[in-house]
Amino acid sequence: MSLRLSTVILPVDRWHEGGRAKWQRAEELGFHAAYTYDHLSWRTFRDGPWFGALPTLAAAATATDRLRLGTLVTSPNFRHPVTLAKELISLDDVSGGRITLGIGAGGNGFDATALGQEQWTPRERADRFAEFVPLLDRLLTEDAVSQEGDFYTAEEARNLPGCLQRPRLPFAVAATGPRGLKLAARHGQAWVTTGDPKLYETGTPEQSVEALRGQIEKLGKACEEIDRDAPELDKILLHGFTPDRNRPLESVDAFVDFAGRHRELGFTEIVIHWPIPDSDFAAGQAVFEQIATEGGKQLG
Numbered sequence: 001m002s003l004r005l006s007t008v009i010l011p012v013d014r015w016h017e018g019g020r021a022k023w024q025r026a027e028e029l030g031f032h033a034a035y036t037y038d039h040l041s042w043r044t045f046r047d048g049p050w051f052g053a054l055p056t057l058a059a060a061a062t063a064t065d066r067l068r069l070g071t072l073v074t075s076p077n078f079r080h081p082v083t084l085a086k087e088l089i090s091l092d093d094v095s096g097g098r099i100t101l102g103i104g105a106g107g108n109g110f111d112a113t114a115l116g117q118e119q120w121t122p123r124e125r126a127d128r129f130a131e132f133v134p135l136l137d138r139l140l141t142e143d144a145v146s147q148e149g150d151f152y153t154a155e156e157a158r159n160l161p162g163c164l165q166r167p168r169l170p171f172a173v174a175a176t177g178p179r180g181l182k183l184a185a186r187h188g189q190a191w192v193t194t195g196d197p198k199l200y201e202t203g204t205p206e207q208s209v210e211a212l213r214g215q216i217e218k219l220g221k222a223c224e225e226i227d228r229d230a231p232e233l234d235k236i237l238l239h240g241f242t243p244d245r246n247r248p249l250e251s252v253d254a255f256v257d258f259a260g261r262h263r264e265l266g267f268t269e270i271v272i273h274w275p276i277p278d279s280d281f282a283a284g285q286a287v288f289e290q291i292a293t294e295g296g297k298q299l300g
Contacts, residue, residue: 003259003299004032004269005292008072008238010276011036011051015059019051022274023060026067029292033068034060035102035271040078041110044280054087061095068098072238072271073174073192075106076125076132078115082157085139089163097164102192102236103136104174105129126179127151133173133183140168172236176215178222185222190234190269194241208242209261216266236269237262240281249275249283255291256298263299 007026013019026034038053057069074084092099105125106112112119120128131149138145138154140163145154163169170189175181176196184191196203196211203211216235223230239258240246248258249272259270273281275288 003263003267005259005296005299006033006035006068006236006269006271007031007274007292008035008037008271009274010042010045010281011053011056012045012049012276014049015051015056019056020059020063023067024063026274027064029289030296031067031292032269033070033100033271035070035072035100038071038074038079038102039109039111040114043109046110054091057099058091058094061091061098066098068100069095070100070172071102072172073102073104075104075111076128076151077106077109077111079132081132081136081139081152082154085136085157085159088140088169089159089161092163092165092169097169099165099169100172100190101169102172102174103133104192105180126177130179130183133171133187137168137171137187172234178218181215181219181222182225184219184233185226185228185230188233190236191219192236192238194238197241199243200241203243205242205244208244209265212237212262212267213265234268235266236271237267238271240273246281246283249288249291251287252290252295252298255295259295259299 009022009026023034036053036056041050053071060069088099088101108119128151131151135147135149135152135154139157139159143158143160145157147154171187172190172192173184173188174192175184176193193215195208199208199211220230244258248255262270275281275283275285
């Protein structure tokens with residue numbers, strides 16, 4: 001089974017001072033896709049430059065020709081399905097049908113309270129996500145939608161002409177819990193995970209592999225419940241949050257070994273962070289590019 005290699009480019013550079021060049025270089029290196037985080041700010045980058053995901057992707061769409069583009073991930077923390085659908089339809093059109101929406105329930109980061117709301121509990125996040133995803137699905141596939149929910153309402157929301165990709169642009173649903181996995185099984189064209197966060201600090205690579213194996217098994221059961229064939233879903237691993245941290249980016253051999261172990265689990269795509277010096281995603285640029293070209297060929 002082949003394994004696609006993609007990258008995630010954090011929106012920390014002014015477009016005309018290195019931002020555009022990164023996205024164009026990602027296409028030159030042959031990455032399958034380039035994603036960006038959809039946050040208002042994020043962890044250690046909070047006090048530095050951070051630009052909006054959707055405008056960045058629109059700019060990237062005009063600066064590239066073949067590269068798939070997307071978010072990893074968008075969440076309900078500061079998005080509403082009605083306005084998000086309109087922006088996604090526009091973005092899919094600008095890109096010529098190259099957009100994938102990575103979408104998750106959100107977390108406790110800065111986005112969770114930036115609009116003045118109280119931080120949601122895990123159950124509240126799951127409840128909102130369970131309403132958000134199906135409504136967004138309808139908004140992207142139907143010409144006009146009216147729906148009154150507990151959290152989100154659409155009143156004659158019109159979305160002509162719809163997505164360029166039919167019936168809509170693909171969803172890559174980030175989930176590890178039972179409710180999220182059910183949403184991935186029902187609405188996703190792909191499933192996204194970062195691994196088991198409980199293992200990040202003290203776990204081992206071997207424990208991480210077993211945890212991921214368990215997640216994939218649970219996803220398979222969620223698919224069985226609705227008579228969906230689990231292999232239909234692409235399975236995406238966002239690298240950088242497993243106990244290996246950035247060790248797989250130290251050499252081509254190290255990455256091929258890491259990627260091979262995860263391909264055996266059933267993953268179809270691995271996403272690696274574009275290096276950012278003096279950050280959690282610091283890595284050698286030369287080795288990173290060598291992984292993109294030589295490692296990608298070995299895995300393909």
